[in-house]
Each structure stands twice: as C-alpha cells, then as structure tokens.
Amino acid sequence: MTATSPEATPVLQLAGVSKRFAGIVALNKVALSVSAGEVLALIGENGAGKSTLVKTLTGIYQPDEGTITLGGQPVSFANAQEAMAAGITAVHQESVMFDELTVAENIWVGRQPLRGGRIDWARIEREAEQLFARLEVSLPVRARVKDLSVAQRHFVEIARALSQHARVVILDEPTAALSQREIVELYRIVRQLRAAGTAIIFISHKFDEIFAVADRYTVLRDGQYVAAGRIADVTEAELVALMVGRAVQQAYPKAQVTPGDVLLEVRDFCHPTEFDGVSFQLRQGEILGFYGLVGAGRSEVMQALFGLTPLARGTVTLASQPVRIGCAADAIALGIAYVPEDRQHQGAHLTMPILHNITLPILDRIGFFLRGRRAREIALARHYSEQLELKASHLCQHVAELSGGNQQKVVLGKWLATDPKVIILDEPTKGIDIGSKAAVHRFIGQLVGQGLAVILVSSELPEVLGLADRIVVMHQGRVQREFARFDATPENVVAAASGCEPHAREAA
Incomplete structure (x- = not known):
C-alpha cells in the first residue's frame, strides 16, 4: 500500500474547527487533512466527535470557528446540497434512501437529467449501469431499494457519489452489518476509488479494517485532535492508547463465576422458515455464547424466545417450570430481557x-x-x-x-x-468503540457475578471465545455444535459455523 506523499496538496483540510451545542463543546479546534488517492482513517471512541465532524463536513452543521479548505480554497456549506455540489459526500452505516424508488432513481434523485422537458429515464438507467460497471458490481438498476441487502445499499450510495464526481467520500462504519464476503468486496471498491484519485475518509471501530485499507490516521478524543500519522508507523495498541488516553490491557475480562443450576431450558424450538430443532440449556451465573455466520438464525431464535415471533413452537422451561411466551410482555413478566441488535429502530426511542x-x-x-x-x-x-x-x-x-x-x-x-433473571444480548457491542466495548464487557461480568444468566449473540469470534462459558454454534437455522469454553478454538468454531463436520478425532 502506497500512501500519498506528505508533500501532496490536501484535497480537504480543516484547521481549528470548533462546534458547540448549548454550551457543550462537541469539536474543539480540530485539524485534519486528506489528499487525492488517499484513505484517511478517522479514529475515536463513541462521543469523540466523529459524527459531528462528518456532519460539519457535509453541510448539516456549520462550524462556529475555524476553516475548511477544499482544493486549496476556503469553503462554507449552508446545507448538505451545497457540500454534495462541491464534491463531498458521505456513505453512512444506516443508509438514507427512498425504499420505494429504484436503484437508478435513487442515484439521480433530485437532479434527474431532462430531455424535451421530461425526465430522461433511458439515460438515468444507462448511466447507472455504467457506474456499476465501473465499480465491477452486478446490481439491477430497476430493482427497488427496499429489496436490497445492506451491502447493496452501500454500493448504490457509492455509485451516487461517483455520479456527482465526488472528490471526498466519507465512509462511516460501512461494514457494520456486512458479511465477510461483502466486506472484501467493499475493500476492493475502496482501493478502486483510491486508485482513481478520490480522497476517502474511512471511519471504523475495527482495527483489522483500518490496517487493511488506510494510508494515514487521525485520532480524536473528547472532541479534540490528538494525533495523526501513517498507518505503517503505528501499532494497534498505540492507536488504542491514543483513542482512550490509556492502555487497554485486557480486551475480554472473564468473570470468574461458577455457573449454578439450569435456569432456562429450550427444547425443539422451531419456526416454519427461520430455524428448526434448536435446543439448549442456560445456567444461573453463566454466559452462553451463540455464534454463526450471517443467516444462521441466531437473532431469529432470540426474538422468538422473547415472544416477538408468534409462529415459533417448542418447549421453554424457566426455573424448572414450563412457560408459555406469547408476546414480549409475557417474557418481561417472566424475567427475560432482550437487547436487540438494531438499537436505533428496536432498542430505544x-x-x-x-x-x-x-x-x-x-x-x-x-x-x-x-x-x-x-x-x-x-x-x-x-x-x-x-x-x-x-x-x-x-x-x-x-x-x-x-x-x-x-x-x-x-x-x-x-x-x-x-x-431480569435472563438477559439476551444480541450483538451488544456492534458498531461501538473499544472503550465502550470494555465497559459493556465489564458490566456483563458484573451481571453474571450477581447471578443473572446471559445469552450473548455475537458475530465477533474473539468476543464469544473471550466471554462465554459455553458456545452454541448455529448453521442454516440449526444447532451445529456446542463447545465448552476450553474446547473452543477459532478454527473449530468457524468450521462448525460453516457447516463442516468435526474430524473423527474431535468427535471421539
């Protein structure tokens, strides 16, 4: 990976940018620069000011002081449309598009080309196809956005940025909901944009992604610029220390708790389309991990257990008593809590x-x-x-x-x-920074120390291996294998999640 030389004139540069809200300082004299054909990783904990900075760059907020320079010229954006027209666009973790419109219509919405006083639909579709051909992505331009996957939505937004001849593309947690195959595809597109001379600001909490695609980094902490440099010259531990202001010694602190009696037992849990024959036990003071690849059915099982899926059937026993959970109110009354994966739409008002x-x-x-x-x-x-x-x-x-x-x-x-007696945590650390993750992990340890039983659903294998007492691995809606903590290795857990049968030696 070859980073842009330090002598190159930055496409985008910030100097002394500050932003306040009702006396709260969200940004304090922030400095940042990114050059053409460069990927800049913007790193910081949740609350460090990254989102405020992105909104300031894209015209949603206006800085209270400081300067933004684009192509060597000072700029000021009254709104997002002005920022887009100048060549700055953002692809967010939660994509914002018109679900009922087609792919091509979303790319050109608000600026449709005209022919004879009417929208030139043929040109819209033709140029949309050319954009995806340039990205080497196969996507039907007449498909409605509501029918697309998260990754495909990201590709539409990137195509829209290309159609606007964007000079700076901001990718804000673009891989949070993507499969590993889709992440690899996104990496390829990022490298393609960089090779074409686009300046990219890449925001992610995942260090493997940062080291895979970024040339340089800028760290924010508590709304202030902390450090910047070349990715090749820094280690993950050094970046973590810069982010949180301290070294994080233990990523997954395991609470030393001896699990008690069986508190929850699920037998032959089935759903007509999502999962089949799922059985497991959960003990008091235990963390039971659930792992699987995208589409394995983990979240669907947990939603059904919480009463959100009426078609689910099976036997559920709580504290040795058979229970019937017909709705979420029943689950809450029984002492079962569910922290959903989608916190913005399902978890909080x-x-x-x-x-x-x-x-x-x-x-x-x-x-x-x-x-x-x-x-x-x-x-x-x-x-x-x-x-x-x-x-x-x-x-x-x-x-x-x-x-x-x-x-x-x-x-x-x-x-x-x-x-609650039982708390189900579905991707509890998805999209949050390492400092917040550490706080959540410590708190999970406190919960089991108090006798609660925890079901931890996570796509992060190190998190499951580090925290769980036992691990249930699902594949295509069924329980593939169950591992005791000290029998679980990354290799055999991933093999089970992929549907591979255990070796004869392991089975014996």
Whole structure:
C-alpha cells in the first residue's frame, strides 16, 4: 500500500474547527487533512466527535470557528446540497434512501437529467449501469431499494457519489452489518476509488479494517485532535492508547463465576422458515455464547424466545417450570430481557430523553402519576448511567443526540431496570468503540457475578471465545455444535459455523 506523499496538496483540510451545542463543546479546534488517492482513517471512541465532524463536513452543521479548505480554497456549506455540489459526500452505516424508488432513481434523485422537458429515464438507467460497471458490481438498476441487502445499499450510495464526481467520500462504519464476503468486496471498491484519485475518509471501530485499507490516521478524543500519522508507523495498541488516553490491557475480562443450576431450558424450538430443532440449556451465573455466520438464525431464535415471533413452537422451561411466551410482555413478566441488535429502530426511542427510555418498561412499578415519579425515574436512570459509564450532558438529553455506543448503554440500562433473571444480548457491542466495548464487557461480568444468566449473540469470534462459558454454534437455522469454553478454538468454531463436520478425532 502506497500512501500519498506528505508533500501532496490536501484535497480537504480543516484547521481549528470548533462546534458547540448549548454550551457543550462537541469539536474543539480540530485539524485534519486528506489528499487525492488517499484513505484517511478517522479514529475515536463513541462521543469523540466523529459524527459531528462528518456532519460539519457535509453541510448539516456549520462550524462556529475555524476553516475548511477544499482544493486549496476556503469553503462554507449552508446545507448538505451545497457540500454534495462541491464534491463531498458521505456513505453512512444506516443508509438514507427512498425504499420505494429504484436503484437508478435513487442515484439521480433530485437532479434527474431532462430531455424535451421530461425526465430522461433511458439515460438515468444507462448511466447507472455504467457506474456499476465501473465499480465491477452486478446490481439491477430497476430493482427497488427496499429489496436490497445492506451491502447493496452501500454500493448504490457509492455509485451516487461517483455520479456527482465526488472528490471526498466519507465512509462511516460501512461494514457494520456486512458479511465477510461483502466486506472484501467493499475493500476492493475502496482501493478502486483510491486508485482513481478520490480522497476517502474511512471511519471504523475495527482495527483489522483500518490496517487493511488506510494510508494515514487521525485520532480524536473528547472532541479534540490528538494525533495523526501513517498507518505503517503505528501499532494497534498505540492507536488504542491514543483513542482512550490509556492502555487497554485486557480486551475480554472473564468473570470468574461458577455457573449454578439450569435456569432456562429450550427444547425443539422451531419456526416454519427461520430455524428448526434448536435446543439448549442456560445456567444461573453463566454466559452462553451463540455464534454463526450471517443467516444462521441466531437473532431469529432470540426474538422468538422473547415472544416477538408468534409462529415459533417448542418447549421453554424457566426455573424448572414450563412457560408459555406469547408476546414480549409475557417474557418481561417472566424475567427475560432482550437487547436487540438494531438499537436505533428496536432498542430505544431516539426522540425521548435518557431517563424516560430507561424507565419505560417499568412504568407500572414507579407509578403513572407525577407525585414521586420523577424522583424515582432520575434515581434509576442515574444508577444505571453510572454503572454503564454513560457519557451524556444530562439525563434529559434525547437519545438521538448520543453516540452509538452510548445509545447502546441506554438500551442496556432500560432492560436491566426490569431486574431480569435472563438477559439476551444480541450483538451488544456492534458498531461501538473499544472503550465502550470494555465497559459493556465489564458490566456483563458484573451481571453474571450477581447471578443473572446471559445469552450473548455475537458475530465477533474473539468476543464469544473471550466471554462465554459455553458456545452454541448455529448453521442454516440449526444447532451445529456446542463447545465448552476450553474446547473452543477459532478454527473449530468457524468450521462448525460453516457447516463442516468435526474430524473423527474431535468427535471421539
């Protein structure tokens, strides 16, 4: 990998950029530069200011001070349209497109070419096909966006950026919901854009991705510029220390807890289309890991167990008593909590304050009337915010204003407030930084130390291997194998997730 030379004139440069919100300093004199044909990794914990910086670059926010220079000329964007017209565009983790429109229509929406006073549909489709041919991606331009995968949506947004002749493309957590094959495809497109002279700002919490595609890095911490340099000259441990201001010694602190009696038992759990014959046991004070590749059915099993899938059938026993879970209210009443993978759409009410989110499932316990309720809400919200090391300006702050990692902590706090016996964590650290991950991992250890039983669903193999007492591996909707903690290796867990049969020696 050859980075752009330091002498090259930056395409985009920031100097002393600051942004404040109601007295809160989100960015404080930030500096950054990226050159043509270069991939710059923008690194920082959740809450470090990355999202605010992206919104400032794309015209959603205007800086309170400092300068933004594009192609050697100072620029100021009143809105996102002006930023796009100047050649700066962003591809976000949560893509924003018109689901009912076609691929080609989304690429050209708002700037459709005309012919004879009418939209030139033939040209729109022809040029969309040319863009995907340039990206070497096979995608039908007449397909509706609602029918696309997450990866395909990203490709549409990249094609849209190319159609606008973007000089700077910002990729904000682009691989968070992609399979490994799709991630490799995205890497190829990033390298292709770089070879074509596009300047790329790549935001990711995954260090393997950063070291795979980036030429240089810039680190933010608490809204301030911390360091910058060449990726070839830094180690992962050094980047982590720059991000969090300290060394993270142990990535997966395993709580030393001896599991107790069987608390939850699931037998022959089935669904007509998602999974079949799933059986497992969960003990008190145990972390039971669930691992599998995309489409294995892990999340579908957990949603059914929480009462979100009415067609599921099977036997569920809790504390030696058969139970029937027909809806989520039944699960909550039985002491089962579910922290979903999609925190923004399923886990939290983004337009509500932190304290209302945390107390929402237990309104009947704290009272519906004003007398005494607010004090109890604040006490509960403060308790779980402190335990989870939540970073927020105040408890009345809307969840939408928090970083992704802190939104996840609010969701965790909400379900812990129900005082559950079993808590299901579905991708609890997806898309959050290493500091927030460490806080979540420590808290999981505290939960099992208090006697809770935890089901940990994760696509991060090191996380499952590091935290779980046992690992259930799923493949195509069925349990492929189950491993004890000390029998699980990366090789045999991945082999099982891929559907490979164990070697005769292992089976014996």
